[in-house]
Amino acid sequence: MRLTTNEKALIGAYMERASQAPQNEKIPLFCDHTLRYLNVELKRLQRSKFTINSITSSLSLLVRYAWQVRGLGPDVFSISHCTSDFIRDWLNYEITEHKISAATRNLRLSHLRCYVVFVAEFCFKACSIYLSLKQIPKMKVIQQEKTLLTEGNISSMLKAVINTEKGKRNVLILLILYECAIRVSELTALMVKDVINIDGKYRLNVMGKGKRQRYTPIKEETAEMLKAYLRVFHESSSPDTPLFYSIRKEKPVALTVKTVETIVNQAAELAREHDPTIPRRVHPHAFRRSKATALYQKGTPIEIVSSFIGHSSTETTKIYTTPSEEQLRKAMEKCGFPDEWKNAKANYTEDDLKKKIVACGLTP
Secondary structure (H helix, E strand, O other), rough: OOOOHHHHHHHHHHEEEEEEEOOOOOOHHHHHHHHHHHHHHHHHHHHHHHHHHHHHHHHHHHHHHHHOOOOOOOOOOEEHHHHHHHHHHHHHHHHHHHHHOOHHHHHHHHHHHHHHHOOOOOOOOHHHHHHHHOOOOOOOOOOOOOOOOHHHHHHHHHHHHOOOHHHHHHHHHHHHHOOOOHHHHHHOEEEHHHEEEEEEEEEEEEOOOOHHHHEEOOOOOHHHHHHHHHHOOOOOOOOEEEEEEEEEEEEEEHHHHHHHHHHHHHHHHHHHHOOOOOOOOOOOOOHHHHHHHHHHHHHOOOHHHHHHHHOOHHHHHHHHHOOOOHHHHHHHHOOOOOOHHHOOOOOHHHEEEEEEHHHHHOOO
């Protein structure tokens, strides 16, 4: 078990304070501090709404497992139950019963560890629970090839949905996902007021991760479709109305991430009949990844790509920068051998070469 420098300092500080704590310190119930952690601490740390929802889901699943599988209700289940063996059983249960991936399993373990560290501020004995959880290794995640869509794939999907019931709206959703390379959570958060028109040039005011704001330009053709969409669907809307919405109880409500995922999947299924090159699984994030990759392969500097898609570091953007065959060919040409080397002849015999190889401890 390895602890980072920050973890060692944190636990050391807790242990020092724990030596001054009463020996009969009460172990809190697991749910005693969840409300404060989710509603106060995570917001203080400026975690996104998506991250908070993900953490809430992880902790809720553990409480549900303790109650329904282990018979420990919320009025009994405490931090002290979260031993290494107990949590291993829970994670294995999630894998077998809910078919979660290794990556999701690791994420839920990480969420629990962070919560236990927070609880340790109020109950020093939680430090030992944290050390127990550190003994649980993360599962190896097999990196799958990321889905990329060609511009031909995008075109096929647009043609496939244009004549469906909500085709005009869905086409615009697909276009913005690709052309603006925005995250699906950023798209669902857009409001009417986020469509900015300056001297006839349209752009979107996008709020990204970490509350980083960026303005994303929109192509003229897409801007024309957006203006038509606003005329039809937002003629009398207030600025705070969700840009893409569904009607619930006679009020416009922002589309959920799940709804956008369904729109994308349906478009892919319809288009696959005429374009079999469309991948079997298409996620909204594939549009963002494909746009970033296309920009890089066309020679756009990585710094500009990074700024366009809202990354705080070019290191993060590098996962999208798959070089094209043309880029590789040009790179090889730049590294060509000098002319005097091209016709050079070896000044040693094959036997000499074998001797050199053997001298290096290798087998010729």
